[in-house]
Amino acid sequence: MYSFYKINFLSRQAFLPLMPNDIFQKDTKAVAKELLGMSLVHETKEGKTVGKIVETEAYLQRDPGSHSHKGMTPRNAQMFGKAGTAYVYFIYGMYHCFNIVTNKEGIGEAVLIRALQPVNGIELMKKRRKTDDIRNLCSGPGKLVIAMGITKHHNGADLLTGTIRLLPRKKNKKIDIVTCTRVGISIGKELPYRFYIKNNPFISKP
DNA sequence: CTCTGGATTGAC
DNA sequence: TCAATCCAGAGG
Numbered sequence: 001m002y003s004f005y006k007i008n009f010l011s012r013q014a015f016l017p018l019m020p021n022d023i024f025q026k027d028t029k030a031v032a033k034e035l036l037g038m039s040l041v042h043e044t045k046e047g048k049t050v051g052k053i054v055e056t057e058a059y060l061q062r063d064p065g066s067h068s069h070k071g072m073t074p075r076n077a078q079m080f081g082k083a084g085t086a087y088v089y090f091i092y093g094m095y096h097c098f099n100i101v102t103n104k105e106g107i108g109e110a111v112l113i114r115a116l117q118p119v120n121g122i123e124l125m126k127k128r129r130k131t132d133d134i135r136n137l138c139s140g141p142g143k144l145v146i147a148m149g150i151t152k153h154h155n156g157a158d159l160l161t162g163t164i165r166l167l168p169r170k171k172n173k174k175i176d177i178v179t180c181t182r183v184g185i186s187i188g189k190e191l192p193y194r195f196y197i198k199n200n201p202f203i204s205k206p
Numbered sequence: 207c208t209c210t211g212g213a214t215t216g217a218c
Numbered sequence: 219t220c221a222a223t224c225c226a227g228a229g230g
Contacts, residue, residue, distance in 0.1 A: 057213070065213075075226055092214050093223030099213085112213055142214050184213055204214095 024083035028102040028109040032058040033177055033195050035100070035111060037169035039119060042148045044163065047124045049148050051116025051138050052169075055196040055203045057182045059099070060109050065188025068108030078156050080108045086164060088145075088155040095142030098150050100159065114183070114194075116144045117202040124149075140204040 024031055033056075041050045059066035059079075067076040067089070078087040079101060087099040087110050099110040116138035118125055125137045125147040138144035145151075150164065159166055169175075176198035181189055183205065196203045 059213075067213080070227095073227070089213085090225070092212060093225075095214050097213060114213085140214070182213070186212085 022083070024100060024102045025104055026102070028058045028060055028111060029193065031100075031102045032056040032111045032193070035113070035166075036177060036195060036197050037173070037175045039167040039169070040113065040116060040148065041165045041167060042150065042163060044149045046149065047121055049121035049124055050119040050167075051125075051144065051148065052119055053113055053115075054117050054200045055113075055115035055194070057112040057114055057195070058109070058193040059112060060193070061103075061107050063188055063191065063193075065182060065185045065191065065193075066108070066110075068110075072108070076108070079110050080106055081156065082158070084159050086150075086154050086157045086159060088150065088152055090152060091142075096145045096150065096152060097141040098145050098148075098154075112141060113144065114141050115139050115196070115203045116147075117200065118147070135201060139202055 035053050035056050037052065039050050039052050041048065059068070061068065063069060068079045072080050075089060078085065081101055082105055083102050085101045087101050088096055090096055097112060099112045101110050103109040118134055118137050122134065126132055128149060129137050129143065129147050131137065136143070137147045154164060157164055178196050178198045179192050180194050181192055182194045
């Protein structure tokens with residue numbers, strides 16, 4: 001009886017309206033911090049995977065490190081789209097990165113999701129990632145995209161209505177946030193736009 | 207058309 | 219430290 005209730009509650013949770021749909025239409029650095037502790041959910045034919053967001057980076061307008069910095073191009077167009085949609089791009093010839101578009105339409109800002117703490121569907125994540133090391137499943141932007149079954153076809157997907165969703169974190173639970181510089185970029189690397197949950201062992205690098 | 211380098215990862 | 223692997227974007 002208890003387990004039925006629990007399963008029912010968890011499955012219902014994924015379909016609840018998560019938050020007002022203007023939650024992402026504001027200061028991107030603030031959104032990057034608010035996303036920490038929220039869960040990313042993806043339902044596929046293979047099964048459902050859930051991970052808690054533990055590391056993010058903000059990419060802003062007039063930010064030399066951002067794809068959108070020099071204006072709209074075919075590749076970065078989604079960054080200028082509706083807040084709360086996915087911006088997925090291909091990088092280094094073999095990986096994809098998953099971002100959440102933020103701020104008002106036409107601005108060109110987004111939050112890169114850099115690491116998740118695996119919560120549900122861990123066996124499926126292991127299968128997709130071809131490793132059994134739980135700390136290695138989602139500890140990097142390219143890794144979590146594979147573990148969650150995200151592809152380039154999710155570029156533009158609406159996270160409030162699609163198969164990829166977000167769950168709010170427990171409101172009363174306080175999170176210790178570390179702010180530092182971004183990873184893997186050469187221009188704009190001095191800007192403190194990377195955020196992660198302090199002491200969390202699932203981030204991409206300390 | 208050619209050339210360059212990247213919001214990465216994993217092997218050496 | 220470096221190769222894998224490919225395409226967007228810039229320049230001719």
